[in-house]
Amino acid sequence: MKKQLVLITGASQGIGKALAELFLVQGYQVIGTSRSGNIEINHPSFEAMILDLTQMESIKSFEAKIASKGTMFDILINNAGIGPDLGTSLPEERSFDQTFDVNVKGQVFFTEAMIKHLPPSAKLINVSSKMGSIEQCVGTDSVAYRMSKTALNMYTKILTNRYEGQFQIATLHPGWVRTNISGDNSKGRFSPEESAAMIFDFVSSNFKTGIFWNVETNSACDW
Ligand SMILES: NC(=O)c1ccc[n+]([C@@H]2O[C@H](COP(=O)([O-])OP(=O)(O)OC[C@H]3O[C@@H](n4cnc5c(N)ncnc54)[C@H](OP(=O)(O)O)[C@@H]3O)[C@@H](O)[C@H]2O)c1
Numbered sequence: 001m002k003k004q005l006v007l008i009t010g011a012s013q014g015i016g017k018a019l020a021e022l023f024l025v026q027g028y029q030v031i032g033t034s035r036s037g038n039i040e041i042n043h044p045s046f047e048a049m050i051l052d053l054t055q056m057e058s059i060k061s062f063e064a065k066i067a068s069k070g071t072m073f074d075i076l077i078n079n080a081g082i083g084p085d086l087g088t089s090l091p092e093e094r095s096f097d098q099t100f101d102v103n104v105k106g107q108v109f110f111t112e113a114m115i116k117h118l119p120p121s122a123k124l125i126n127v128s129s130k131m132g133s134i135e136q137c138v139g140t141d142s143v144a145y146r147m148s149k150t151a152l153n154m155y156t157k158i159l160t161n162r163y164e165g166q167f168q169i170a171t172l173h174p175g176w177v178r179t180n181i182s183g184d185n186s187k188g189r190f191s192p193e194e195s196a197a198m199i200f201d202f203v204s205s206n207f208k209t210g211i212f213w214n215v216e217t218n219s220a221c222d223w
Pocket of ligand 1: 009010011012013014015016033034035036051052053054079080081082083102127128129130173174175176177178179180181182185188
């Protein structure tokens with residue numbers, strides 16, 4: 001039987017890499033991306049590809065390669081994301097631009113380019129954060145990061161409305177995970193592997209399209 005194909009952005013480290021490894025163990029074929037195209041995963045069902053979400057040319061070139069092979073993805077996981085202002089008090093122009101270039105503009109235009117490579121039954125997952133929840137927000141820090149994830153959640157809703165009855169779409173919080181996304185993540189409650197396992201269980205389930213899901217609590221997240 002043909003293996004299901006999953007595309008995972010930001011698979012060079014952290015949650016994305018752990019996810020790629022888990023999907024491979026579970027019998028999927030995986031394409032993982034990073035800016036360099038170097039990903040330390042050696043598996044016959046794995047392919048690494050270059051993608052820089054801040055460069056429209058990189059998105060176009062990625063799409064052209066996919067189109068030339070006629071590749072269709074059963075699952076797209078938009079995992080790549082950055083948080084240069086995590087933990088800072090006030091917005092600062094450079095990190096604000098960087099954050100929105102990757103977490104918002106890059107995600108949107110990459111996803112739009114991938115839509116024609118998703119069959120009607122495909123699952124589309126955006127890795128967001130509960131830091132993007134307006135209802136749960138009690139903090140004042142990490143302005144760009146929080147706002148970028150709120151914007152990503154809105155984009156998820158828009159996609160859900162546009163593709164009602166077609167794709168299964170969700171935005172999710174992966175838990176607080178010990179990765180390199182910010183300096184103080186060493187206290188995170190989960191290893192990347194533990195987060196990937198929770199995400200895998202969610203993605204494998206028959207979830208309701210359009211939800212914002214917290215995989216840590218296995219429950220809906222407030223918008
Ligand atoms: N860790 C947490 O506690 C936590 C909590 C909530 C949400 N999240 C979300 O989970 C996702 C993964 O985060 P993580 O903690 O695993 O982070 P990470 O370890 O820093 O990994 C980020 C990934 O994104 C890729 N990336 C960075 N800039 C990129 C760009 N311009 N274009 C394409 N890819 C780029 C990186 O690849 P290269 O640098 O190799 O290109 C890397 O593979 C993010 O969306 C993050 O916001 C994380």
